[in-house]
Amino acid sequence: MTKQLMSGDQAIARGAWEAGVMFAASYPGTPATEILESLAHYPEIHAQWSVNEKVAFDQGMGAAIAGVRAFVSMKHVGVNVAADSFMVFPYAGTNAGFVLISADDPGTHSSQNEQDNRYFAKFAKVPLLEPSDNQEAKDYVKLAYQISEQFETPVMLRVTMRLAHTKGLVEHGERSTAPKKPFVKDNLKWVVPPFAKAHRSPLENKMRAMEQYAETFPANKIEKGTGKADFGVITSGVIFQYAREVLPDPDFFKLGLTFPLPKQRLLDFCSQYQKVYVIEESEPFLEEQLRFCGIRNIAGKEMFTNIGELSPELIAQQMNGTIAPTDFSKEISTPARPPMLCIGCPHRGTFTALNRINGITVTGDIGCYTLGGLPPYNTMNTSFEMGGSIGQAFGFEKAGEPRTVAIIGDSTFLHSGIPPLLDAVYNKGKTTVVIVDNRTTGMTGQENHAGTGKGIHGEPAKQVDYEKICRALGVEFVKHASAFRPEEVEGAVREAIKFDGPSVVISEGPCVLIPEEKSKPKVAFTVVADECIACGLCFHTGCPAILESAETYRASASQKPRPKAIIDPLICVGCTLCAAVCPPECIVRVDGKPWGA
Amino acid sequence: MTHNFLFAGVGGQGVVLASEVLALVAAAEGYDVKQGEVHGAAQRGGAVVSHIRFGERVYSPLNLRGQVDVMVAFEKLEAVRHAHYLKPGGVLIVNDHRIEPTYLNTAVKYPEDPIGFLKTKSYRVLSLNATETARVLGNERVSSLVMLGAVSKFTPLKASSWDEVLQDRIPAKYLELNRRAFAEGQRTMA
Structure with missing residues (x-):
């Protein structure tokens, strides 16, 4: 048997494949993302990014109830989104095997909290498996399907970031598939609410049976x-x-x-x-x-x-009682390397624009743009969870803070931003929403979604039209602006705030990490030093490629000399943002060509 | 006996690829291996640290502070940040290369002589300029292979196993360049 070096996430995917899974769905989220990414490489499985975790979970439920083995994976907080389904599914139980992977993030390496999702399994009365290494990650997925079908219950398998992202040796097995189980219409079973009471004690009986099973379960x-x-x-x-x-x-x-x-x-x-x-x-x-x-x-x-x-x-x-050596790096000056927006990131332009509008409060959301809550931007004033920005802005408005703007990414808007926008229309809000559309799910590794026009394999897919969605919800003010033209974004947001009703500004600029942007030739920009008036506006964009020059400028003898700007040609990707904000227009392409209309 | 390695550097330097190569070579020789690092938000422009452990049976995927045998720092500030993972007398191979943090907080300056500072500690500090070596070879990106060549002298792993993994992992058109970079790295530790 061959042993291969695989991450925990890859091993889980392999386990699902070997277990004969036919349907797999997920929404990207660290540290779970690579599970579905790996599964997408197995052609026998229908694997997809769904618009959110609840949709993924419901789709998996449908597939399992209909009779094929189904698989859903998500990060710990994704289970919160899917919880409505997860809590009720066990009342009916499942037909074919159903496994939920919860990838938790103790230490909040890439998350907003460190909730321990093992409680969810107990809360929902669902068996819970916890592998300790890569081989077990694969093997336990297969065990999970056995338990799921033996007890007709969904099963949760929980890993943490350390296992999800650690590579270890895994012995491969073959894929075994079972024919689709028939789905038998049985409304007493599958239509839960009217019969919830009737399901209740059989669920407890099932728990007692699983407790017995646990006594002889070989992985204990x-x-x-x-x-x-x-x-x-x-x-x-x-x-x-x-x-x-x-x-x-x-x-x-x-x-x-x-x-x-x-x-x-x-x-x-x-x-x-x-x-x-x-x-x-x-x-x-x-x-x-x-x-x-x-x-x-x-x-x-x-x-x-x-x-x-x-x-x-x-x-x-x-x-x-052993004490390990402690970090001595602070004995000398050791600057940190905190996470930061990429050079060429479109969000920088949107933050620049919002920072020019005095007296606004910005409710934020989850994505790369959450870094807008940190220096040097400090643009965003709240951020909690996926899709929260729009409802929170409405709440601010009703609490007497009318100049509130919500900022939300494209993928996050599709994930959970539509219902609160509809609500703002229905409940006569004046909420202003900026959708920062970078045409990808940026932070988790550039996954496609319903707004990118591409499916999980990069194949063409129907592309959502944000403006049409907003107008269909009843939003009467919708404007597009280029994220690399802060004056456009600023103008649109100022108008939107004044508008008497909910308003949406779509700030557009592609993520520099998506394939079509990465493959574009990059031409760096440079500062014509003689024309630089040291106004500092390019520094305010927060781009790390823009540095202080040793050369200074002062408009009159009474002013303090200020440093002019220079651009590091090795790291500049030519996004044009600094050129767009430069009053004397002295930031130009290094090849001297004009930089776009 | 477990062999404990720690690779540290800055996102984009090939730290993860290099540590995967070491893990694959160890796996090819029949060792149990664990290798891991943090992905996700923590990687954007940030410090990268990867743990590689191999032996007859490896339990923890994480090294223990004070127990790493060989640390490979692809950047000298990152060497300072993680050197306390080394055991006393442990080998610290450090690329004498400076990457200025791109963060705009200028209050904390890049240290003047990080390698000199590390030499005051109880480690065997071996510095080379892998970035410059790679540039001379024609591509700065192969600096990670120079570092791997250097660390290969401090592993029990056979030269033929390294080459097999390189052949497997590196696209054919870049293989010769990578091999040369690896050999240069070995030479610096001769």
């Missing part, structure tokens, strides 16, 4: 240590790997199925030691359940923080 296993320790450890997921790295001696109860738990086996395990340590990242999910079983000789969250990621060092420190 005792991993013997050297025998030199007088305590035991209970753990799961990638934390098993961290803990075993630094604790070779104790016996571990390694849980593969973390809901429902094998209570009897855990009681037996705990009774063998004076003390058992429950080592888990994020919240005390296992510990709470163990305490609920009446187990007293355990220690958990009082030793292992629920904030951020755990690390092998932290476990070694708490268990062995």
Whole structure:
């Protein structure tokens, strides 16, 4: 058998393929994005980016109820979006296998919170698997489908960023497919609301049966240590790997199925030691359940923080008392390299425009443009979750803050921005919305969506028309502007704010990382030093390619000399933004050609 | 015994590709391997750090601070940022190349002599200018292969395994250039 180096995400995709999955859907979100990206390479599977996680989940439900194995993957906060479906699906259960992957992000490397989605599985009464390495990531997906079909239930498999993005060796297997199961119309089963009460106790019975199953489930296993320790450890997921790295001696109860738990086996395990340590990242999910079983000789969250990621060092420190060396880089000057907008990013122009309008509050959303809440822009004043900006702007307006502008990306607008805009129309708001359309899902790696005109494989697809959508919702003011022409965006937004009704400005400029932009020849710009009046407006765009020159300028002898601008020709991509804001028009293409109409 | 490597640099320098090559060479020789880094928002213009561990059986994908055998820094400020992961006496191969942070906060200046600072610590600091070597060879982008050539001298992995992985991973038209860059890197550590 061949072993290949694969990331956790790739291994999950491989597992879905081997399990005979026919339908897969997702919405991009770190650290889950690469799962569906990998699945799209398997031609036997219909894999797609859906407009949001709930739509993906519902589509997967439909496919599974209709009789084929279905797969949906998303980042932890995506499950919030899909939760309405996820919480009700178990009442009916499924026909063919259905697996939800939740890729959590302890440490918020690329997320707005670090919610522990294991609680979602318990909340929805759905079995939960947690692989600890790449091989298990693949194998557990296959196990998840077995459980799903045996108990006619959706199953959740949870990974964290460390496993999703770590590469390890995975032994490949063959794909096995089953014929489509027949869908039998049975309204007592599949039409849940009128019969919800009737579903309720069978769901509890199913839970009891799954609890029994957990007692003999092979991926819940005792991993013997050297025998030199007088305590035991209970753990799961990638934390098993961290803990075993630094604790070779104790016996571990390694849980593969973390809901429902094998209570009897855990009681037996705990009774063998004076003390058992429950080592888990994020919240005390296992510990709470163990305490609920009446187990007293355990220690958990009082030793292992629920904030951020755990690390092998932290476990070694708490268990062995070993102190790892600390970061000494601050002994000298070490500037940070924080995340920043790419050079040539269209959002920079939109921020420049909004910063010129005094007295506005900007409610923000989720995407690369969330960096607009940071220096040097400080344009955006709120940002929480996907699609929140528009409803929040409406709330600001009703609370007596009328000069509020919502800023939302193209993909985010399609994900969850349409209902709040419709609401602003219906409830007589005057909300102003700036849709920053960069023609891709930028932050997660340039995935296509319903607004890009391309499908997941780059094939042509129907392209949404934002203006027509907005007008159909009842928005009477819709204007387009080029993000690289801040005066256009500024003018349109000023008009939009004055307009007596909801208004939309579509600020257009393609992401520099999409293939058609990357392949375009780049001509850098340069400053004609003799004509530069050191006004500083190009610096205000925040472009890192624009630097302070040693040369200075002052309009009169009474003024302080100010530095002129120079442009780093190696990193400038010729986006034209600085040229567009330059009053004396002294920023020009290095080849001397005109820079566009 | 686990072999612990840490690669650090700036997004765009080929840190991830280089660490994948090392992981693949180790896998080709039958070791258990884990390699990982953070992707996503953290990568835009930012520092990149990748952990590579191989041995008979590797548990943690993350290195422990103070236990890395060999650290490879593709940029000298990034060497300073992560050197505390090295064990005392560990090998620090550092590219004597400066990439100014593109962040506009000028309050914190780039350090004057980061390599000199690192030499005051208890590591075996070996510096080379892989970026310049790569430029002389004709393409700055192969600096990551120069670094790989240098680190190859501090691994138990066979020369033939490295070459097999390079043949596998590098498009044919760039293979010779990459091989030359790798050989140059090896030579600097001779």
